[in-house]
Amino acid sequence: MDYESEFAFYRAVQEGDLDTVKRRLTPLGSRHMGTLSQNPVRNLRYHFIISVAMITRFCIENGLSPEYAYTLSDLYIQKADLTDTAEGIQQLHCDMTFDYTRQMRELVKEHTYSRQVVLTLDYIYTHLQEPLTVAAIADAIQLNPNYLSILFKKETGVPVSAYIRKKRIKMAENLLKYSDFSATDISNYLCFSSHSHFIKIFKSETGYTPREYRNRFFRHNWN
Structure with missing residues (x-):
């Protein structure tokens, strides 16, 4: 995924555009990501944490309560820490991305x-x-x-x-x-x-x- 496509993906999450997010979401490790660990599961876990951090920042920028956004981030990072298979982390990445997107879709702008x-x-x-x-x-x-x-x-x-x-x-x-x-x-x-x-x-x-x-x-x- 090139820079423009990746930015468009995060923007879709930020705007609560679930259809676009589903269309643009790619598995962890398929975006020309670097290798952060020789252990495949640990490598995916590290990239998962990076993805959570990026999505959290984008959502906060568009009005999601920082307290809620960071609490959600903590929750998913803890789940990733307890997940010991590549398939489990990939599924958790989907769940996390869709969760944030739905939160943004339901966000009431005047309450930010x-x-x-x-x-x-x-x-x-x-x-x-x-x-x-x-x-x-x-x-x-x-x-x-x-x-x-x-x-x-x-x-x-x-x-x-x-x-x-x-x-x-x-x-x-x-x-x-x-x-x-x-x-x-x-x-x-x-x-x-x-x-x-x-x-x-x-x-x-x-x-x-x-x-x-x-x-x-x-x-x-x-x-």
Whole structure:
């Protein structure tokens, strides 16, 4: 698939044009892609992750909620991680592409976020492992901090700090389910002020302590 055809494919996903997406969708590995791993399944998995990232970006650009788009992305990447056949990853790629396309088709334009809030959400998502403040975010996207706080709360319904907390807890859930990192390591990685603070916030958001959550949901229970 040449550059123009590939761009047209992503544009079709972005616009919710399911017929065009079905017509243009090609199997992973058939677009003159490079070899990222000598293991065929791992190579497809890497290209799947690239495809998810591209589609997520295109959909956000056209108004899909970044929070929802990234959550969907996380879900499909986790599924790919648990899929150990080439056929399974190819099918997952189709499912993922059609899912995003249907979401875009149903998108109500007037309920989308402003560009400033999209930039804020994107910045938060990509800097969860760093200390985050409204002032730092506002500086990065060149907005007044007070204006950003008011605009963010108006459009999302939650303060910036609450949104950051929820995203960090969501990432902590994924790490507890799909990695071997200890709760202490996760707490440090996601910049919680202390391990005890992490436990308190995690339980308030999920109803479980980190230990209880891992014992219940660790990925070996999904095999």
